[in-house]
Amino acid sequence: TVFKLEPFEDHYDVGDDIGSGHFAVVRKCTHRETQQTFAAKFIRKRRGGGRKGAKMEEIVKEINVLRCVSHPNVISLHEVYDTKLEVILVLELVSGGELFEYISEREALSEEEASAFIKQILEGVKHLHDNSIVHLDLKPENIMLLDQNCTSIKLIDFGLARKISDREDMRAMMGTAEFIAPEVVSYEPLSFATDMWSIGVITYILLSGSSPFLGDTQQETYHNITALNFSFDHDLFKNTSDLAKDFIERLFVKNPRKRASVDDCLNHPWIKPKERRETIARRSAMINIDN
Numbered sequence: 001t002v003f004k005l006e007p008f009e010d011h012y013d014v015g016d017d018i019g020s021g022h023f024a025v026v027r028k029c030t031h032r033e034t035q036q037t038f039a040a041k042f043i044r045k046r047r048g049g050g051r052k053g054a055k056m057e058e059i060v061k062e063i064n065v066l067r068c069v070s071h072p073n074v075i076s077l078h079e080v081y082d083t084k085l086e087v088i089l090v091l092e093l094v095s096g097g098e099l100f101e102y103i104s105e106r107e108a109l110s111e112e113e114a115s116a117f118i119k120q121i122l123e124g125v126k127h128l129h130d131n132s133i134v135h136l137d138l139k140p141e142n143i144m145l146l147d148q149n150c151t152s153i154k155l156i157d158f159g160l161a162r163k164i165s166d167r168e169d170m171r172a173m174m175g176t177a178e179f180i181a182p183e184v185v186s187y188e189p190l191s192f193a194t195d196m197w198s199i200g201v202i203t204y205i206l207l208s209g210s211s212p213f214l215g216d217t218q219q220e221t222y223h224n225i226t227a228l229n230f231s232f233d234h235d236l237f238k239n240t241s242d243l244a245k246d247f248i249e250r251l252f253v254k255n256p257r258k259r260a261s262v263d264d265c266l267n268h269p270w271i272k273p274k275e276r277r278e279t280i281a282r283r284s285a286m287i288n289i290d291n
């Protein structure tokens with residue numbers, strides 16, 4: 001990983017804040033020579049034995065994840081600057097605001113709009129999973145619209161994302177198979193299914209404007225999650241199709257092995273492209289000609 005060491009300000013003009021994350025602030029910036037605009041994520045380094053700032057190994061992990069991915073629904077990394085106090089990720093700029101804000105401005109979205117957003121999230125997550133990467137922090141704040149007047153989205157924050165070591169590492173960690181207890185074999189600390197649960201929560205929120213497991217305290221929320229304590233409140237879901245509810249129910253499954261995968265979701269009828277009426281009409285017209 002080649003990090004640029006010269007001062008960031010020698011090449012970029014720094015603009016307004018456009019977001020902030022863990023130990024990080026994101027500012028719009030312009031490359032002076034090319035006038036190209038980017039989002040610069042300034043991540044404070046942990047100095048000495050302090051607790052503030054991110055550990056270099058975490059920063060490098062986020063960078064390595066970003067360098068492995070290239071997909072229209074995933075933010076791209078342009079270059080990295082390494083300075084004494086911080087690491088600066090120069091990222092592709094998206095300026096349509098968070099999906100979170102987009103939802104808040106509306107009570108809830110139409111099913112077509114929600115399905116179109118979820119399809120893009122699934123496409124981006126499929127690219128991550130196909131590259132053995134789990135995001136682990138999928139939420140409306142980490143999903144941004146390309147620009148105000150379009151509904152293209154990008155996943156933006158990979159602070160918690162990580163490459164899932166392949167099965168071999170897991171097996172090595174487990175010791176000799178024949179003596180392993182079932183709970184150790186099925187223990188999946190990290191798995192792609194973790195992201196799929198989050199997509200279920202995001203879908204529920206897009207369709208209803210309310211959060212399925214949220215309690216008054218964090219402890220109550222955790223209880224609701226482990227007890228699968230959710231319902232399709234009649235008022236909030238009276239206009240929601242059974243297909244949409246089935247899509248969500250396939251994700252709110254306790255056993256991660258039984259939970260729908262990203263491919264299962266992309267093939268679910270609520271997401272699959274609805275065959276356009278004219279295609280059906282054209283096909284039947286062809287059949288009539290043949291007969």
Ligand SMILES: Cc1ccnnc1
Pocket residue numbers: 018019026039075091092093094095144156
């Ligand atoms: C907040 C943000 C992050 C990455 N790209 N554009 C905006």
